[in-house]
Amino acid sequence: MLKIGDLAKLGHVSVRMLRHYDDLDLLKPIIVDRFTGYRYYSIYQLRRLNRIVALKDLGFSLTQVAELINNTFSQQQLRAILEMKQLELQQHVEEEQARLAQVAARLRAIEQEGMLPAYDVVLKPVEAGLVAAIRATLASVNQVPSLFDELNAHLAQHRLNRSQPNLILWHGGDEKTQTLDIEVAQPLHEAIPSTERVRVATLPALACAACVVHHGGYDTIDQAYAALYMWVEENRYWITGSTRQIHLHYDAQADAATFMTELQFPVEKQ
Numbered sequence: 173m174l175k176i177g178d179l180a181k182l183g184h185v186s187v188r189m190l191r192h193y194d195d196l197d198l199l200k201p202i203i204v205d206r207f208t209g210y211r212y213y214s215i216y217q218l219r220r221l222n223r224i225v226a227l228k229d230l231g232f233s234l235t236q237v238a239e240l241i242n243n244t245f246s247q248q249q250l251r252a253i254l255e256m257k258q259l260e261l262q263q264h265v266e267e268e269q270a271r272l273a274q275v276a277a278r279l280r281a282i283e284q285e286g287m288l289p290a291y292d293v294v295l296k297p298v299e300a301g302l303v304a305a306i307r308a309t310l311a312s313v314n315q316v317p318s319l320f321d322e323l324n325a326h327l328a329q330h331r332l333n334r335s336q337p338n339l340i341l342w343h344g345g346d347e348k349t350q351t352l353d354i355e356v357a358q359p360l361h362e363a364i365p366s367t368e369r370v371r372v373a374t375l376p377a378l379a380c381a382a383c384v385v386h387h388g389g390y391d392t393i394d395q396a397y398a399a400l401y402m403w404v405e406e407n408r409y410w411i412t413g414s415t416r417q418i419h420l421h422y423d424a425q426a427d428a429a430t431f432m433t434e435l436q437f438p439v440e441k442q
Contacts, residue, residue: 173202173212183221190221198224198238230254231261270441273407280406291384291399298378298416298436304364305357305371307343311350316340319356323370330364337422342415355414381436382409385420389428396435404439413438 180187193199194211199221201211220241227237240253306323310316320338336359343353357375366372382404386396397415404411421432 174215176201176211176213179213179218179221182218183225185221185225193221193224193234196234196238198234198241230257232257266441270407276406291386291396291403293400293403294383295380295439296383298381300377301375302360302363303357303373303375304360304366305341305355305373305375306369307341307353307355307371309346310352310354313352313354316354316356319354323356323358326367326370327358327364332360332364335361337419339419340417342417344414378413378436378438380439381416382439383434383436386433386435387429387431389431390433391428393433393435396433400435400437404437408442409439410442411437412440 174182176187176190180190183190190199190211194201199213199217202214202217203212204210205212223241224237227240228234232240240250245253304323304327306319308315308319310319323338338356338358341355341357343355345352359375360372364372382400384396384400384403386393416436416438418434418436419431420434421430423430
């Protein structure tokens, strides 16, 4: 018989951990002295302890370890479980490598500017949503307000309350004609009829979007776009679709310094 301290030394674990394994029914002592409460183990239980430690080192939780040890799995089942764990660990490594790249990019920005970057980029999914939209080819961004006027007039006909922030989708442009392919959109709570000009449809979800929030007027929003493009390039992402510009707070009568705009780039890892 081995005292709990002796087994702990042989298994390179703490006495506290052995007591925890006992509480979880992972490794029960052979005998517990009813007078002193001392736990005694068999030398043959060292093999089970080593298996518990080995599975923990592979990244399995104690609940998963108990399931693996207490159940009889076929070789094929064990292989499938380990392959799933392998994929999980690979994903974790990739996530940590991405974080390292982001930290390196921030360090470079600090070295170049002497301060933290003005824009914090976050990755997040974006849900799909119903919108009313007008898409047009424009000669200048100065024509965008007229598109919103046209869209708002259509919404007013259906007595819709515009409670959600509107947005612009930048689909690209034509260098030869110097024109812009732009779509303005307003999220909807319920469907309304479409027209030749106004399209009512579901704006697709984005599995992953790189996003920044710009505080201030649109005369300085190019800085936010530049910061986002730089982040995408430095962190090795591809831009996979149209840029979305969401006007979180806009009031034509207010100071432009109070404006708040979110930029969203749909991206995927290179």
